[in-house]
Amino acid sequence: MDYLLKNGRLLINDHLQICDLLITDGKIAALGNDLTAAAATTLDLQGNFVSPGLVDLHVHLRDPGQTYKETIRTGSLAAAHGGFTFIGAMPNVTPVPDNVQQVQTMVQRNRAEGVVHIGQYATITTERTGRQLVDFPALKAAGAFAFSNDGSGIQNTATMEQAMRAVAEVGLPLAAHVEDDSLIHGGVMNAGTRAEQLGLPGISNTVETAQLARDLALAQATGVHYHVCHVSTAESVQLIRDAKEAGVNVTCEVTPHHLLLSDQDIPADDGNYKMNPPLRSEHDRQALIVGLLDGTIDCIATDHAPHSDAEKQQSMRQAPFGIIGSEMAFSLLYTNFVKTRIFTLKQLINWLSQKPAQIFQLATSGQLSVGQPADIAVFDLDHPYQITAVSLLSKGHNTPFIDTQVCGETVYTFVAGQIAYQRGGTK
Numbered sequence: 001m002d003y004l005l006k007n008g009r010l011l012i013n014d015h016l017q018i019c020d021l022l023i024t025d026g027k028i029a030a031l032g033n034d035l036t037a038a039a040a041t042t043l044d045l046q047g048n049f050v051s052p053g054l055v056d057l058h059v060h061l062r063d064p065g066q067t068y069k070e071t072i073r074t075g076s077l078a079a080a081h082g083g084f085t086f087i088g089a090m091p092n093v094t095p096v097p098d099n100v101q102q103v104q105t106m107v108q109r110n111r112a113e114g115v116v117h118i119g120q121y122a123t124i125t126t127e128r129t130g131r132q133l134v135d136f137p138a139l140k141a142a143g144a145f146a147f148s149n150d151g152s153g154i155q156n157t158a159t160m161e162q163a164m165r166a167v168a169e170v171g172l173p174l175a176a177h178v179e180d181d182s183l184i185h186g187g188v189m190n191a192g193t194r195a196e197q198l199g200l201p202g203i204s205n206t207v208e209t210a211q212l213a214r215d216l217a218l219a220q221a222t223g224v225h226y227h228v229c230h231v232s233t234a235e236s237v238q239l240i241r242d243a244k245e246a247g248v249n250v251t252c253e254v255t256p257h258h259l260l261l262s263d264q265d266i267p268a269d270d271g272n273y274k275m276n277p278p279l280r281s282e283h284d285r286q287a288l289i290v291g292l293l294d295g296t297i298d299c300i301a302t303d304h305a306p307h308s309d310a311e312k313q314q315s316m317r318q319a320p321f322g323i324i325g326s327e328m329a330f331s332l333l334y335t336n337f338v339k340t341r342i343f344t345l346k347q348l349i350n351w352l353s354q355k356p357a358q359i360f361q362l363a364t365s366g367q368l369s370v371g372q373p374a375d376i377a378v379f380d381l382d383h384p385y386q387i388t389a390v391s392l393l394s395k396g397h398n399t400p401f402i403d404t405q406v407c408g409e410t411v412y413t414f415v416a417g418q419i420a421y422q423r424g425g426t427k
């Protein structure tokens, strides 16, 4: 079906301006005022904001293996609910996409069962453990869009060095979860005064930065496109800033929760505040904001990590790491950073759309221009709404942001010109 979107507001020359947008054959066919198209279905957007579809380089779909937590279907519906039209699916699923057949299976299933575009990560090592590298060229040919062992760091330096050399050859990004296992000591939240008050074991910043420093040296030597997942500390931002200045081919992402919360916001021993990396200090949080604003941090990715209610209702000592993020990322960031004038709307959309698409060289451009695929999100910037558990399309409800009042509700998400989500539509 073709659509004529009337009276939306688009960012044109840094300003929101009323503009119509015509979608035909899955592409943006025209932009302008007073467009008409007899054959298209007309939708009056009533001044709502028309954005390029958002791009999330980091989600966990749990399928196959843990489909009680999420499936390709529910995870992609959650993404569409948040205005995302492309997501990168992490490979910490069972069976592991570490071989040609499983990567091909995942690529086919993502296409058949997902309601948004899905890029499939293959692992770096077999079974996402040990030192046995995957067959990088074969997995690229099988359809992997990048490589990652997300969920764990690569502990052995020689393994990482060889992986980087091989991934540099195939020309895809290597997305690293940086975490030195020998420094964790059973920590479950950020080390510091809040962990001491709560009597919980802490995770130091060096768990992340020690391995990051190692990796940056290896990235410089190998020339690989090294992408750092969920950067969380001030020291990491500085290391990446220095590396970029030295010409290292490094990019990185930050999550909404690390931008929004610090460990001081953890009210009690509550599993919904447990994620990896943990919520850090206020000093770290401020450094992440500065890092985004000065270009050290390239983009925002949710690290959507669904778990069951029963798993997350436990103490932080027992609950698994991770919180959901797809469905509230834009609203939370818009409300807390754009409405408060810390970010402009243009900056936020750049970090959530154009920039991630550009650094991973995706087919989706993150831009609204004639001829581009019609991957589009429409947001209501003006009317506040409440994030509620019942409104979520994810199987997971594990987020500290339930019952938060925000603006920026998704009204429509179009993927390749078709409606993937619409407000008030059926589940």
Ligand SMILES: NC(=O)N[C@@H](CC(=O)O)C(=O)O
Pocket: 060, 092, 150, 151, 152, 177, 274, 275, 276, 277, 303, 305, 306, 321, 322, 323
């Ligand atoms: N972020 C998390 O706390 N958890 C992720 C793994 C990961 O992103 O490292 C998960 O798969 O649950």
Ligand SMILES: [Zn+2]
Pocket: 150, 151, 152, 177, 229, 230, 276, 277
């Ligand atoms: Zn991770």
Ligand SMILES: [Zn+2]
Pocket: 058, 059, 060, 090, 150, 151, 303, 305
């Ligand atoms: Zn993750």
